Structures are given as C-alpha cells and as structure tokens.
Amino acid sequence: MGVRRRAGGFVLLVNPILCDGFGHCAELAPDLVHVDEWGYPVIVTEPVPLANLAALESARYAVRGCPRQALRIERVSDAH
C-alpha cells in the first residue's frame, strides 16, 4: 500500500530564450546546475533517477524559484 514505484528519471530543461541569467537555479539546485562565465545555467544533461529524492526536490525548487519561469522538469522513462 502506498508504495510509489519510482522507475525512470528526470531531466531539468531550460528555455534559453526566456532565461535571463538570474542564477537562482544554481543556488537552489547546486547538484544539477552550475552557471557559466556569463551567469547562464549549464544543466546536467543525463537523466537523474527519480529515486534521488533530494535531487528531485531541489529541481522543483529551481523550477519554482526561476523568476522567468524558464525551467521545466521532464520525465524520462528509459532509465530502467
């Protein structure tokens, strides 16, 4: 009962046109995002397993914390 199966993974995606380089995402999800020399995010491209709850939570914070709403979490199901 109540056991959710967390198969698959997720990736954090940025819309580069909306992004203005505020850099909040790199502070909210430091494991997934770092900023380049101009302050724009460089995001880990390989899927992170959904079982990694800390990473998922930080990704959600980053999505909510983005002032331009440029971030998005996309599920990838091919990880299993």
Next chain:
Amino acid sequence: MIAPESLPRVLHGATGRPLTLAQHEEAFGPMPTATPSLDLLESSGLTGRGGAAFPTARKARLIGEQRGHNKFVVVNAMEGEPAAHKDRTLISANPHLVLDGAQYLARVVGARHVAVCVSRDDPIMVNHLQRAVHERDRHATRAVSFELHTPPWRYVAGEESALVHWLDDNESLPQYRPRRPHVLRIGHAPVLVDNAETCAHVGLIARYGADWFRRLGTPTSPGSTLVSVSGAVARPTVLEVPLGVPVRAILERAGADPDPQALLMGGYGGAWLDARHLDVAYANDALAPLGSSVGAGIIIVLPRSGCGLIETQRIARWMANESARQCGPCAFGLPAIADDLARLTVDTPGAGAAYDRLVDRCGAIEGRGACRHPDGVVRLVRSALQVFSAHVEDHVRGRACAASRSNHHYSAVPTLEREEELVWE
C-alpha cells in the same frame, strides 16, 4: 523532358532572364494532373537542400498527418548565407519550377496556401517572384493560393522557426523547440518549410518520376545539387553538380586554385576541409567522417597565401553580430569567441591563454541555444583549430603569418552593422 543523366536539371533552359510560365511549360512540359503521392517523393530519396539534408518525404509526411484545413507550405528563398547564391541563381532562371514544386508539396500535405519568402534586401529577386506569382494567379484554376513575403535579411531569419515566427508574428527570431521533430505553426495551422532548391527538385520529380531523379548521384544521396563556389576562384559561380562527384572536379569546373590550402564547406556554420581530402566525394555520408558536410552547398576556396585563422575570425565576428541575442550563451559567447580568435591572430603575449579559453568556451556554448546558430560557429572554430593546427601553433608562439598582416581576404564577409541598426521585423 530532360535526359536522365544530363545536367543542368533545375537550371535547365536558363536564358539569363527568368522564364515566363509559357516558356517554362515548353521547357519542362506540363505538370501532371494525377493525384500527387508521398510515395513518389519517398522513393526518390530527396533530401532538403537548405543545409540540414533532412528527408523531404519524411517532413512532408509529418505535416500531412497533422490536423488542420488551413496548412501552409513555406518556400524558403531567404539565402541567409552571404556566400550562397544558389537560390538567387535558381529564381532568376526558373522561378516557376520552384512554384511548381511548392504547389505539388501543398497538394501532398493538403495545404491551401504557399508562402514564398524572399529577403526584402534583394529587390531583383522580389521582382522576379512577384512576376511569377502574378502570372500564376492570372492563369490559375487552382486550389492553392500563392503569396509573397519579404522578411528582412538576417543570417538567422532564414532559419525555419525564425521564418515561421516572422510569418506568424512579424519577428525574425528563432523559436524554442524542446522536442523534435517539432511542427511549426502559423496561428494554429501547421507549416511545411522547404528550401527553394528542394521545391525545384520536387517539381522535376513530379514530372519525370523518382527513377529519373535517382539516375544522378549516389544511392544514399541521389540527385543533383547547386553549389556556390567562391574565394580563390576565377569568378564566383553557382554550379549544378551530381552529388557524389569528387570535390576536386567541382573546383576544376569552377576554375578554382588547383592547389588550395583548405576549403570551407557548407557555409559560415560549416567546417573547414583540409586540402589533403580533395578527392572525397561531395556527399554527406562521405564528408561526415571528415567532420564536414554539404550544408547549403557552399564551397569557399582558401589558397596557400591566405590565413585560415583570420578568415575564421572575420566570419565568427560577423556571425556573433548576427546572433538574435535571445539566448545568453549565443549573445555573450559568440562575441567572446570572436575576441579570443582576434587575440590569437595578433601576436600579443596572451595568445596561449586565449587558445585555451577558446577551446573551453567552444565546449561551453555548444548545444545551448534555441537554434543551431551557436553550434554552427563552434563547428567552424573547432574545425579551424584542427585543420590549421600547425598555423595556430605559429600564431600562439608569436610568429604571425604574412597573410595576417595583409588586408586581402578570401571570404566576402559583409560589413558589420551596428547592433541598434539590425532590423528584425
């Protein structure tokens, strides 16, 4: 009927003036009235001639499967590459062949409108197309309506999403497409975007069939293509060649320098090809292992007396200025790359550091824009660093070559416009 193995195909019957509709039908025969079929395009194996070489039939099928009774076919004759002249040559020879192909594609995918897009900075082309479209309207008993659009000339304005964005919203800016394949839309209507040369080939395939088309070229890349050759040539020309001929044969036909240093293949977003590989076949599957591609059919010949780094630097500077400045990595990264290249070419003490920074920045920028504009520049710079590696070494050590002190350049890069003067709408 054009004989199967004869060339030119899309430039057949060129008289120096664009053919009128009557002359055109006399030269090529009438368009068949039978129901158009996608299978014909599929078996011809035609790939897009705008640079990406995507199979035309697959793209048409994707749009054909979309819902909507108001679809568009967009003919892309923008010719954003300063070194390309093929659409110009084609439209000043056979404008109706392009329109025939567009009409055929419109019937295949069920589109009602054909939007022909040509840059407003080229009034002669606009004039030719205006006449051709007008002529069609007078003779028309057709369900497909033609309209002419004139976006401003920008490098990225010819990119398909930027072109559709212009038609939709009067802004020549690329759009963000997270998932591919992506169906571009004007309002809600799906849009099929094809290069003008691709449309011309479709016009021929519709008349003479897929087997006729496959009689030239290789099995994997059939047909002929238009190549714009410039740089160290007797005079810049547009040639129609079968795909798969040796690059050396193309250069000979163009009257190019017989012993060049390198070739820039595919345009400003393309890659340098070392002159050791001159005998490679001019087709994507043969060029891919060398990191090169046919691209939009552009060859710029760099002679031994030229400096590849200087040419690359000028092109990168111009490309940086042509960025739409929507995405940070492109807006800030491309000028940074151009600065690094400039620092590399003049012998300052910081040249070694500039080289390392350049390599890092190329890695940092790649794949991070909404369109492929920054990726093209990165490919160009990387190939330059590889092909001219010995030369780069000299520059880093402070032994600048003689060519870098002369003012003679082989790539005809347009003059830079000031950022606030760039017109996007």
